[in-house]
Each structure stands twice: as structure tokens, then as C-alpha cells.
Amino acid sequence: METIGFNTAILHNAPNGEPNTGATLPPIYQSSAFQHESAEILERLFENKAAGFSYTRINNPTIEAFEKKITMLEGGISSVACASGMAALTNAFLNILQAGDEIVAAPGLYGGTIDLFRDFEAFGIKTFYAKENTPKAFENQITKRTKLIFAETIGNPKLDVTDIKGLADIAHQYDVPLIIDNTTATPYLVKPLLLGADIVVNSSSKYINGNSDAISGILTDAGTYRWSKEKYPGLSDYIKFGKMAYIAKLRKGLFRNTGACLSPQNAFLNCIGLETLGLRMQRHCTNALALATFLEQLDADITVNYPGLASSPYHELAKSQLHNGYGGIVTFRTGSKERAFQIINSLKLPLIISNVGDTKTLVIHPASTISLYCTEQEKEASGVYDDLIRISVGIEDIEDLKADFENALKGGN
Numbered sequence: 001m002e003t004i005g006f007n008t009a010i011l012h013n014a015p016n017g018e019p020n021t022g023a024t025l026p027p028i029y030q031s032s033a034f035q036h037e038s039a040e041i042l043e044r045l046f047e048n049k050a051a052g053f054s055y056t057r058i059n060n061p062t063i064e065a066f067e068k069k070i071t072m073l074e075g076g077i078s079s080v081a082c083a084s085g086m087a088a089l090t091n092a093f094l095n096i097l098q099a100g101d102e103i104v105a106a107p108g109l110y111g112g113t114i115d116l117f118r119d120f121e122a123f124g125i126k127t128f129y130a131k132e133n134t135p136k137a138f139e140n141q142i143t144k145r146t147k148l149i150f151a152e153t154i155g156n157p158k159l160d161v162t163d164i165k166g167l168a169d170i171a172h173q174y175d176v177p178l179i180i181d182n183t184t185a186t187p188y189l190v191k192p193l194l195l196g197a198d199i200v201v202n203s204s205s206k207y208i209n210g211n212s213d214a215i216s217g218i219l220t221d222a223g224t225y226r227w228s229k230e231k232y233p234g235l236s237d238y239i240k241f242g243k244m245a246y247i248a249k250l251r252k253g254l255f256r257n258t259g260a261c262l263s264p265q266n267a268f269l270n271c272i273g274l275e276t277l278g279l280r281m282q283r284h285c286t287n288a289l290a291l292a293t294f295l296e297q298l299d300a301d302i303t304v305n306y307p308g309l310a311s312s313p314y315h316e317l318a319k320s321q322l323h324n325g326y327g328g329i330v331t332f333r334t335g336s337k338e339r340a341f342q343i344i345n346s347l348k349l350p351l352i353i354s355n356v357g358d359t360k361t362l363v364i365h366p367a368s369t370i371s372l373y374c375t376e377q378e379k380e381a382s383g384v385y386d387d388l389i390r391i392s393v394g395i396e397d398i399e400d401l402k403a404d405f406e407n408a409l410k411g412g413n
């Protein structure tokens with residue numbers, strides 16, 4: 001099975017097109033509901049005794065095609081696509097949590113996820129952050145109430161790398177599932193489920209979509225975690241589904257009831273974007289490494305952070321865990337907020353945008369934008385400083401990017 005390459009698998013191993021007509025892409029089933037020939041058929045569908053579609057909030061053939069592709073790429077057993085990365089994370093967590101439960105999370109998370117964990121406090125769910133991103137530091141926060149462990153493959157924007165295998169071992173030692181946000185790495189760099197994670201979440205708004213034309217998210221279950229009804233009472237009715245317990249509960253419960261579904265049109269756009277994920281990631285990674293190396297040598301007054309540089313404290317781990325590259329995000333400290341703004345404003349190619357994973361190079365000053373509402377402590381934990389610039393390196397010709405950054409760092413014109 002693993003003899004086939006990543007790009008070949010995307011193009012040939014997952015459901016593609018539509019056999020009745022010979023269409024080579026999944027058709028867009030832009031229909032809210034699906035009719036059936038008898039009341040009995042619809043009854044069987046609702047009882048889960050027959051396969052089929054009834055209502056797009058629950059499932060839809062175009063969305064299913066996208067889900068099957070990601071399930072194949074991440075090496076899981078089933079996926080649920082959602083309206084956004086945040087919707088996928090919310091569903092992934094709340095499917096197993098209840099009041100009184102605790103989450104143990106990595107210190108440098110995506111700002112939206114930190115905000116979400118704060119929202120959970122109103123429902124009696126508390127989050128405790130590991131002091132640093134090592135399995136041992138996570139272990140120190142685990143209590144009897146811990147019901148899940150959460151980290152990002154490559155933290156955004158801290159660019160710390162999680163030791164997924166080491167963390168999965170700790171999680172399973174305490175009999176809790178490990179959920180990994182793989183947005184910044186994508187399955188092209190690493191498949192967390194194959195390293196022992198139980199559930200993986202991707203914001204497919206980013207690299208998977210690739211062209212920034214649709215917001216979406218998707219979660220994929222490895223089917224490996226064994227849920228007990230004592231520890232996860234909410235799952236007790238679903239344990240009979242065995243490996244499918246988690247996904248069955250989600251689809252029959254929280255996912256349909258929160259109405260977090262993806263639109264068929266956006267699922268289709270993701271299917272197109274996905275075809276070039278491997279090609280784009282390869283280019284994002286070589287461009288990011290070249291730009292990071294160039295910036296590090298160019299100006300002694302700036303500090304460049306990229307897991308592909310030997311100067312990153314996560315370089316050795318990244319080298320052993322990630323395949324094919326170190327991701328497309330680079331950050332650097334400029335010395336002051338003023339200089340950061342001056343550099344951003346002098347750049348001619350990068351777009352000033354709060355997004356990552358676009359084909360175009362994007363820059364942002366995180367402290368005044370995406371991390372504006374974080375406390376000083378949270379900012380420091382996520383590696384956000386007042387003089388920091390984040391670059392989402394695009395797929396442009398590298399010499400043009402280098403020249404543009406060189407000009408901006410020398411004062412611009």
C-alpha cells in the first residue's frame with residue numbers, strides 16, 4: 001500500500017469523479033436534501049440501516065468525496081468535514097468532553113484555539129497548558145480529570161515542533177486520547193495518526209485548499225482509541241460501534257446538532273486544491289528554507305525562527321519526524337515594533353493578510369492582529385513578540401522573494 005507515492009495516491013487512490021458520466025472530479029451536489037422512493041427507505045436511512053443521503057447538514061456526496069480523500073491521506077478510518085477549522089476543532093473536542101473534564105494542551109497554540117478553550121470554561125471544561133512542548137511537561141499537567149491531550153504538529157506562530165510519538169506514549173500511558181492539529185504541516189510532512197495520535201484535525205482553509213477560496217476544516221479518526229463508558233459516559237451508547245464509536249457519535253449527535261457542515265461547493269474547491277497539495281508543499285518548504293537561510297545571513301540584527309534552520313531548538317526533532325521539508329511558515333524578530341511595521345510596509349510582493357497556506361507570500365504582525373486579545377503571558381507562551389513578523393512563504397520564484405526582503409530590510413524604497 002505504502003509503495004505508492006503521495007501525489008499518485010491523491011490523484012488515483014481516493015474517490016474521484018463519477019462513474020455514471022465519466023466526470024473526472026466529484027460533481028457538486030448543491031442540494032440541501034435528497035429524495036427517496038418510499039417512507040421505508042428514508043426510515044432505514046435514519047436508522048443507519050442503509051447507506052445514502054438525506055440532508056446536507058448530515059452528509060452529502062461531494063463532501064463525502066473530500067472526506068474520503070483526507071481519510072486516505074491521513075491514514076485514518078473516517079473523517080468529518082466542517083464549515084471551518086475552528087468548527088472541526090470544536091466538534092473534535094466536545095464530542096468527548098463534559099462539565100468537570102480537563103484538557104492538557106501545548107503552550108504555543110493558534111490564537112483561535114486558545115480563545116476556544118477560554119470559551120469552554122463557561123461549560124465547566126478547563127484547559128491546562130504544558131510549561132514547554134515536551135512529553136514530560138504535558139505529563140506534569142495530567143490529572144484524573146484529564147480527558148484529552150492536544151497539540152499542533154508545528155505551532156502557529158511559535159514554530160515549535162511536537163514530539164507526536166513521545167506525546168502519544170504519555171497520553172496512552174494515562175489512557176487519554178491525543179488530538180493533533182496538523183494544519184501547518186499537512187499529511188505531506190507527517191501523518192500524526194501513524195505516529196500514535198488518535199484524532200487529527202486540519203484547517204483545510206490553509207494548505208489543503210491552497211488558493212484561499214474556501215474556509216473549511218476536517219477531523220479524521222484513527223479508530224485506535226478504546227473508549228470506556230466509565231471515563232467517557234457520553235460515548236456509552238456508541239461503544240457498540242467499536243472503532244467507529246467516535247465518528248458515529250459525532251455524526252448522529254454533536255456534528256448534526258451544531259450544524260457545522262461544510263458547503264458542497266467548498267468541498268469541491270478543496271478537492272481541486274488537494275490535487276496539487278504535494279507539489280505546493282514541496283515548493284513552500286524549499287522556498288521557506290531558502291528564505292529563512294537568506295534572512296539569517298543577511299542581517300545580524302534580526303533573529304530568524306524556522307524549524308529547518310540548525311539554530312531552531314526544534315531542528316533535530318523536526319528532522320526526524322517530518323518528511324519532505326519543514327513547512328512554509330517563517331518568523332523573525334526585528335528589534336522593535338516600528339521596524340517590523342516599516343519592513344512589512346516596504347515589502348512589495350507579500351500581501352498583508354491574516355492567513356497562512358496561500359500560494360502567494362503573506363506577512364503579518366501577529367502581536368497587533370491575531371494575538372491582539374491574548375494576555376501578555378499567552379503571547380509569550382505562543383512565541384508572539386512585539387517585534388515579530390510572520391511570513392507564510394508562497395510558491396513564487398525564490399530570487400524575487402529574496403530581493404524583495406533584502407530591499408525591505410535595508411530600509412525599502
Ligand SMILES: *Cc1c(COP(=O)(O)O)cnc(C)c1O
Pocket residue numbers: 084085086087110112113152156181183184203204205206215216217356
Ligand atoms: C487557521 C488555523 C485554524 C483555524 O482554522 P479556520 O479554518 O480559520 O477556522 C486552526 N489551527 C491552525 C493551526 C490554524 O492555522
